[in-house]
Amino acid sequence: MYRSRFRPFPAAALVLVFLSVLTGCTNAPPPPVVSSTTPRPSSEPPTEPPQPRVVVAGVEKLEGGFNPHALADQSQLTDALSELMLPSVFVPGPDGEQVLNTTLMKSAEVVPDTDRFTVRYRIRTDAGWSDGAPIAAEDFVYLWEQMRSQDGVVNPVGYRMISDVRSQQGGKTVLVTFDRPYPGWKSLFDHLLPAHLVKDAPGGWEDTLDDGYPASGGPFAIRQFDLDRGQIVLMRNERYWAEPAKSDRIVVRAADRQANLNALSSGNVQLGMFDPDAETMRALRGLGEDVRLITLPRPLVSTLFLRRSSPQLNDVRVRRAVLAALDRNALVSTGTGGGPDEERRAHAQVLAPSQPGYSATEPAGEFSDSPDPQRVRKLLREAGYEHTDGSWVRDGTPLNLVIAAQFEEDSYEAVANAAADQLAAQDIGATVITPEGDELYRTMLPTDPGRMDPPESAGIDLAVAPRPVSADPASTLAAQWGCPSVDPDTGSTATFGPTGFCDRMLQPTIEAVTTGRIPFARASGRVEPVVWSSALALPLYQETRVLAVRRELRGVEDGPGFATPFSTVGEWIGAPGESYDW
Known part of the structure; x- marks a missing residue:
């Protein structure tokens, strides 16, 4: 018995045998020899990603409250953010x-051949909010429900004429039915709100938008x-369905x-938003050609309201005496600080000076721009007051008035304090109070002329406040000087405006202009003289804003009508900025 020993076959021989067998079985040439090369390192640096384009805007104060439909939240910043983020059905052309x-x-059109x-409204199928929810009929419903039921809102008349809002085609078609014809329907459904996020949110209509908007359209x-x-x-809305922002x-x-001002001068801020006085305007103009100034009228008229529902002012002679005691020129100068607002003094009770068709409706000689002490004495004596120990007294009670202005609204507070000083100079006592905006416009000022002021009014006699105007003058007239509507479902009557004005003899005229049966000029010619003679409101000036834009910020254009440059913010091209992982 013996063993055989295995000897390993040399590797080279094995390869030769394999190749010879392969060669004998095919006519294909041998595979090419591929040489391995290592790329040389490039001397060029790697390409850097482009820097983001950033716009830095400066404002004078940043406070909570951004509901564009609430009087309490009207501000430059609210105007800007709502233009940026809240879509409107119609916009100024x-x-x-x-x-x-x-x-x-x-599309949006009146449906022919309907009973009412x-x-x-047909909404684009790709239109949606930044959280992915579609912009749909529920957003129309929510705005309608709030505007017809809430106090202290801007131009609610059209919404209160709506009887029904229905959804079709998955919410992308909306049918809105009115209880009577409404030619001003294009003024409705601006700055839609994301109903799916705000309708049940804590704080409700009053507080939900205190910290901005939970979603953007x-x-x-x-x-x-x-x-x-x-x-x-x-940040750029990545879910925006239209052309992305530049x-x-x-x-x-x-x-x-x-x-x-310093940041604008140095270029650390490319855009500044100001409510400027004369000194600020001089400083802005001193920045030279590097900064362009855009003056924009706002849809607000700063007004001194006299409340007929106040026990002390329910006599028109007393209201006229109060107005005769005031120096209107000085009030305008105080409120504007000599800035551009002063160039738009208001002398009408409906239209603002910048609106098409505006003209002064104030009767000649009805109100003096400076105090008239003789007229004050005459009117107060006719109303039963006697001048005793440096004050005006009736039935043992001195005439002491309360003037309200929204808290931290500097121009309104300044006008209110100036008015109090002017009244005191004519021996009419006056005290200024400054409640929060929601409390003032929602609780304290709405009135019912059928009764004297409720306790929550805090005895307010006068108020310095904004009077809103809109693209539909008839709606503005009805909102300010019409009688409140009655809810057909509940039978309840809406609250009245800040003055408590409701003239049943004028109401048919106001309803006729709102429904298009008579032209605005005819209605205005009948209503405004009555308002002036009733001494319910003293218009002061239309409010404006000034935008200061550095030349390196491109694409900023003036907006038409009451639109702001923020309506075209997608075209703005800011300066290169730092990248952050937001």
């Missing part, structure tokens, strides 16, 4: 007339909101006026 916003809408006036959306630091950061980020920073 090049000539200021309302045109369909085709970014949001497919009906408008059909525009080219930018809020990414960071920090009231303590005074900063809002908006800038990546907008940063809004709050600082005092001088700090904003």
Whole structure:
């Protein structure tokens, strides 16, 4: 028995055998020899990603409250953010007339051959909020329900004429039925709100929008909101269905006026928003050609209201005496600080000075621009007052008035204090109070002329407040001077405006102009003289805003009508900025 020993076959021989067998079985040439090479390192640096385009905007204060439909929240910043983020069915066209916003809408038209006036709205199928929810009929329903039921809202008349809002085609078609014809329907459904997020949110209509908007239907959306630091950061809305914004980020920073002027001068801020007085305008003009100034009228007229529902002012002679005691020129100068607002003094009870068709309706000689002590004495004596020990007294009670102005609204407070001083100079006592805006406009000022002031009014006799105007003058007239509507479902009557004015003899005229049966000029010619003679409101000036834009910020254009440059913010091209992982 013996063993055989295995010897390993040399590897080279094995390869030769394999190749010879392969060669014998095919006519294909041998595979090419591939040489391995290592690429040489490039001397060029790697390509850097492009820097984001950033717009930095400066404002004078940043406070909570951004509901564009609430009187208490009217501000430059509310105007800007609502234009950026809240879509409107109609927008001002090049000539200021309302045109369909085709970014949001497919169509909007009056439906023919219906029993009641009906408008059909078709929303684009791709239009949606930044959280992915569609912009749909529920957003129309929510705005309608709030505007017809809430106090202290801007131009609610058209909404209170609506009897039904119905959804069709998955919410992308909306049928709105009115209880009577309404030619001003194009003024409705501006700045829609994301109903799915706000309708059941804590705080309700009053407080839900104190920290901005929970979703955006525009080219930018809020990414960071920090009231303590005074900063809002908006990023490009990646879910925006239309042309994406040309800038990546907008940063809004709050600082005092001088700090904003310095930042504009140095270029740390590309856009500044101001409610300027004469001194600020001089400083802005001193920035030279690097900064362009845009003066924009706001749809608000600063007004001194006299409340007929006040026990002390329910006599028109007393209201006229109060107005005769005032120095109107000085009040305007105080409120405007000599700024551009002063150029738009108001002398009408409906239209604002910048609106088409505006003209003074104030009767000649009815109200003096300076105090008239003799007229004050005459009217108060006719009303039963006697001048005793430096004050006017009736039935043992001195005439002491309460003037309200919204808290931290500097111009309104300044006018209220100036008016109190002017009244005191004519021995009419006056005290100024400054409640919060929601309390003032929602609780304290709404009135019912059928009864004297309720306890929650705090005995307010006069108020310095904004009077809103709209694209539909007939609706403005009805909102300010018409009698309140009655809810057909509940039978309840809406509250009245801040003066408590309701003239049943004028109401048919107001209803006729609202429904288009008579032209506005005819209705105005009948209503405004009565308002003036009733001494219910002293218009002062139309409010304006000034935008200061550095030349490196491109694409900023004046807006038509009451539109702001923020309506075209998608075209803005900001300066290169730092990248952050937001």
